[in-house]
Amino acid sequence: MTSTTLTGSAAWDDLVTTALLGTERRTVPVPSRPGQDAAGALLDAAALRTVQRRAALLPVPSRTPPEAAPGDDRPALPQAARRRLALLLADRAAPGGGGRRGSAPDLTELLPQWLAAANEHGYRAPAALLPALLEAARARSDLRPAALALGGPRALWLARLNPQWKYALRGSTTGSTPGAAAVGAHDPEGEQRVWQEGLFAERAALLAAVRRRDAGAGRELLASTWAKERAEDRLMFLDSLRAELSPADEPFLEQALSDRSRNVRATAAELLTGLPGSALADRMAGRARACVALDRTHGSGPRVVVEAPHECDGAMQRDGVVAKPPSGRGERSWWLSQLVEAAPLGIWCERLGVGRAAEAVALPVADGWQPDLHAAWCRAAVRQGDAEWARALLGPATSPPAPASSSWLDPAKLLSALPAGERAGWVAEFVAAHGLSEAFRLLGVCAVPWAEPLGRSVVDALDAAREAGGYPWSFSGVMGLAERCLDPAQADRLEILTAVPCDPADDGASGGTGEGTAGGASTGAAGYWTEAFQRLVGTLRLRAAMRAELAGEREVG
Numbered sequence: 087m088t089s090t091t092l093t094g095s096a097a098w099d100d101l102v103t104t105a106l107l108g109t110e111r112r113t114v115p116v117p118s119r120p121g122q123d124a125a126g127a128l129l130d131a132a133a134l135r136t137v138q139r140r141a142a143l144l145p146v147p148s149r150t151p152p153e154a155a156p157g158d159d160r161p162a163l164p165q166a167a168r169r170r171l172a173l174l175l176a177d178r179a180a181p182g183g184g185g186r187r188g189s190a191p192d193l194t195e196l197l198p199q200w201l202a203a204a205n206e207h208g209y210r211a212p213a214a215l216l217p218a219l220l221e222a223a224r225a226r227s228d229l230r231p232a233a234l235a236l237g238g239p240r241a242l243w244l245a246r247l248n249p250q251w252k253y254a255l256r257g258s259t260t261g262s263t264p265g266a267a268a269v270g271a272h273d274p275e276g277e278q279r280v281w282q283e284g285l286f287a288e289r290a291a292l293l294a295a296v297r298r299r300d301a302g303a304g305r306e307l308l309a310s311t312w313a314k315e316r317a318e319d320r321l322m323f324l325d326s327l328r329a330e331l332s333p334a335d336e337p338f339l340e341q342a343l344s345d346r347s348r349n350v351r352a353t354a355a356e357l358l359t360g361l362p363g364s365a366l367a368d369r370m371a372g373r374a375r376a377c378v379a380l381d382r383t384h385g386s387g388p389r390v391v392v393e394a395p396h397e398c399d400g401a402m403q404r405d406g407v408v409a410k411p412p413s414g415r416g417e418r419s420w421w422l423s424q425l426v427e428a429a430p431l432g433i434w435c436e437r438l439g440v441g442r443a444a445e446a447v448a449l450p451v452a453d454g455w456q457p458d459l460h461a462a463w464c465r466a467a468v469r470q471g472d473a474e475w476a477r478a479l480l481g482p483a484t485s486p487p488a489p490a491s492s493s494w495l496d497p498a499k500l501l502s503a504l505p506a507g508e509r510a511g512w513v514a515e516f517v518a519a520h521g522l523s524e525a526f527r528l529l530g531v532c533a534v535p536w537a538e539p540l541g542r543s544v545v546d547a548l549d550a551a552r553e554a555g556g557y558p559w560s561f562s563g564v565m566g567l568a569e570r571c572l573d574p575a576q577a578d579r580l581e582i583l584t585a586v587p588c589d590p591a592d593d594g595a596s597g598g599t600g601e602g603t604a605g606g607a608s609t610g611a612a613g614y615w616t617e618a619f620q621r622l623v624g625t626l627r628l629r630a631a632m633r634a635e636l637a638g639e640r641e642v643g
Contacts, residue, residue: 109124115131116128167636168212174196175215175219189624191621192625197222201232201236205235211238220248234254234287242287254287255285282311290322301335309338317347317349320350321349324350331360336364339357367430370405370429377426388439424462425462427465429466431467464496468503473503473505477504483515497528498530501531506537518546526564541573544572552612558611568622572626577623584619
């Protein structure tokens with residue numbers, strides 16, 4: 087069968103549908119050669135379309151060949167790292183799912199970490215692996231920023247040739263997108279051309295690069311086309327100002343408070359509240375002070391009293407206060423929380439007559455307003471990155487976890503406002519005191535690789551769960567995090583946990599029932615625990631090997 091026979095004919099989905107239904111129930115959507123049966127014609131068509139898909143070439147009528155792919159001057163991957171990437175991409179489509187049993191590392195979960203490490207080294211993706219890399223990122227949106235960064239300008243060029251990869255043409259707002267290569271050294275004329283004519287990914291990368299070089303120039307570049315941008319693009323461009331935010335951006339952001347898009351107005355208000363001394367922060371502080379005060383006349387001692395707003399006027403709405411509350415939330419409570427969240431936290435110690443955040447948090451709050459007030463303080467601490475307030479609202483890690491009904495307290499978000507080392511220490515103490523049942527989200531906000539005290543607490547808690555007879559699949563989420571986040575240098579120390587447990591039947595301890603292992607766990611559960619720890623150690627060693635390969639070090643073992 088010639089290639090022209092299939093050109094412009096059946097799509098891949100049509101071929102798959104025919105194969106699933108059978109050639110007896112559905113006509114093969116391609117002509118067959120003389121003497122060829124329908125099944126043979128279907129297989130020939132599928133083979134040709136498979137080659138076309140892998141080459142990123144869709145069957146279309148003859149047309150002018152695309153322009154040559156752009157160059158990429160970044161260094162190539164070391165050979166060992168190149169082979170590793172090919173294995174990771176080939177493994178991503180392997181079947182899997184919950185309850186995975188076995189000691190082999192899960193390569194699919196290591197791909198994001200490998201991509202991040204390769205980008206830190208500044209490598210470029212091998213040209214032959216670009217189609218597989220783009221396909222992997224199409225299937226997993228979490229891979230896209232790192233995959234497009236590794237792919238560079240050639241990935242963007244290739245994506246233009248296949249509509250299935252159009253996601254790459256939108257890219258992300260980080261400077262590591264393929265559009266970052268659209269303009270090299272400072273070239274005002276070239277930058278203007280890209281800004282006026284480029285794809286969104288190229289424009290976003292250009293704006294980020296200009297902002298890093300000259301924040302004012304980046305802001306002026308955005309202002310030059312602001313009125314013509316689509317609402318969704320205005321929102322993403324505005325958010326890109328966050329990295330280099332300064333008081334010089336305030337006039338532009340104040341203008342954005344009058345934008346047609348509610349999301350743009352909300353983002354502008356959020357950015358302005360993060361600027362110390364901004365006019366919006368002062369306006370919100372005045373409104374918040376009017377709602378919250380200290381009552382010293384109560385017989386049991388000082389307490390915080392709250393008088394929530396009675397209306398949400400136009401000025402409040404322009405400053406980002408949303409008038410309509412979510413379902414089930416009272417209007418006044420909703421308005422109050424937004425005012426307190428947007429007010430600078432620095433006003434409260436003076437307003438409440440205390441010296442430190444911890445003293446303000448410890449004050450009783452009258453009339454049941456504590457959940458609303460403290461929830462707003464929590465969000466303010468996260469938004470403003472205030473470690474003192476986050477620390478005060480978190481409290482000691484050894485304190486009992488807040489009940490699920492205390493929705494105002496979100497330790498995972500508050501931890502993000504603490505320095506990385508303190509965050510890991512707090513979570514380590516929490517795990518040591520309370521185990522792993524409430525720790526999954528907390529572990530997710532800790533820097534990778536985990537600090538040694540945190541890693542030790544997690545492994546000790548897993549080992550304790552095994553000794554207590556717990557089922558390993560109940561801790562599969564934490565075990566998966568440990569595989570990706572523990573320091574690979576800990577692999578040798580954890581080897582002792584991989585020992586195969588003795589079968590109780592060997593010494594008659596359980597009368598051949600399969601019970602009697604340490605802590606009362608069944609032999610089956612003990613076997614699962616052994617495999618889980620073997621997988622953990624194997625994954626750590628694989629991560630160490632990946633790190634050495636990317637560094638160009640000689641492979642060992």
